[in-house]
Amino acid sequence: MATRNYEGRKFEMEATHKIVDALTIEEALQININDTPFTVSMRTPGEDASLVRGLLHSEGVINDIDFHPDVVLKKENDNGIVTIVNVTIPEDKLGDGYSNSRSLLSVSSCGICGKTELGDLSFMGRTIDDIEKIDIGLIHHLFEKMNSFQHDFKQSGGTHAAAAFSIEGKLICSMEDIGRHNAVDKVVGKLITSKQMDKAKVITVSGRISYEIVIKCFKAKIPFLAAVSAPSSLAVDYAKELGITLFAFCRDKRATCYSNPQRTKTDTSSTKAS
Secondary structure, eight states: OOEEEEEEEEEETTEEEEEEEEEEOOEEEEEEETTEEEEEEEEOSSOHHHHHHHHHHHTTOBOOTTOOOOEEEEEEOTTSOEEEEEEOOOGGGBOHHHHTOOOEEEOSSOTTTTOSSGGGGOOOOOOOOOOOOEEGGGHHHHHHHHHHTOHHHHHHSOOEEEEEEOTTOOEEEEEEESSHHHHHHHHHHHHHHTTOGGGOOEEEESSOBOHHHHHHHHHTTOOEEEESSOBOHHHHHHHHHHTOEEEEEEETTEEEEEEOGGGEEOOSSOOOOO
16 A cells, blocks of 8 residues: 545646545654664555665664564554564674664655764775676666556656666566655665575666665665666765766666766667566
8 A cells, every 4th residue: 555545626727626646655664673662764655574674784783684584563553554563683683783773763755864973974894896787778778667667656656666687687676665765775675585685786766866875775785876867976975985886867768877987888789678
């Protein structure tokens, strides 16, 4: 259940009439770790287990990618939407991200808003040194494939999408959410739980790219990141530093590469995503 119908009054020129629109649902999900509240995420219900697993990976809360904790339902609201889940994580599986407890409201528009301190933005780690190259001609086909799975967007116009592909352009999974970074977390979580992380080489997103999406891509060890819209300056700075090849303005069969262009190639033959 990703949309809900709402009545409205539409004004066109001098005419007005009643309408019923499908709007994207945005609901709070409280994530408890070992029965203690950790964070609240504003998200579109659906694929909640993938969202939780991807978020805990991106935030460094779970230090073992092969560990698959149970996400246990604790509470639903009157509409049957999950509002509280609990994740049991043994102490030896807890990463540094847990000790730096977010204690935040993770809103659907901005992953930085709930950071406890600006110092939390600093990041140390090895860069991605993947040597595989991507065919530029493949990029727009990836977005065509992702767009074909944007079912919620076609209903409401209010969701973002993210998708993971192999280097050859094979779709591995595609997710939607009201938040761009939530959609990415759902994709990463699905890759982890389906044990396909090593196959994913490209992540596409339907909106703009900000720094937090670059970090999520890096933590998933995915070397290529492509967006329909613009990147922020910090996103490009991080992509350069962390070894991610970042494409933006990927539309109308065009794309601009802002970092690590040595991983691109041009193939005159027709290439399509599968």
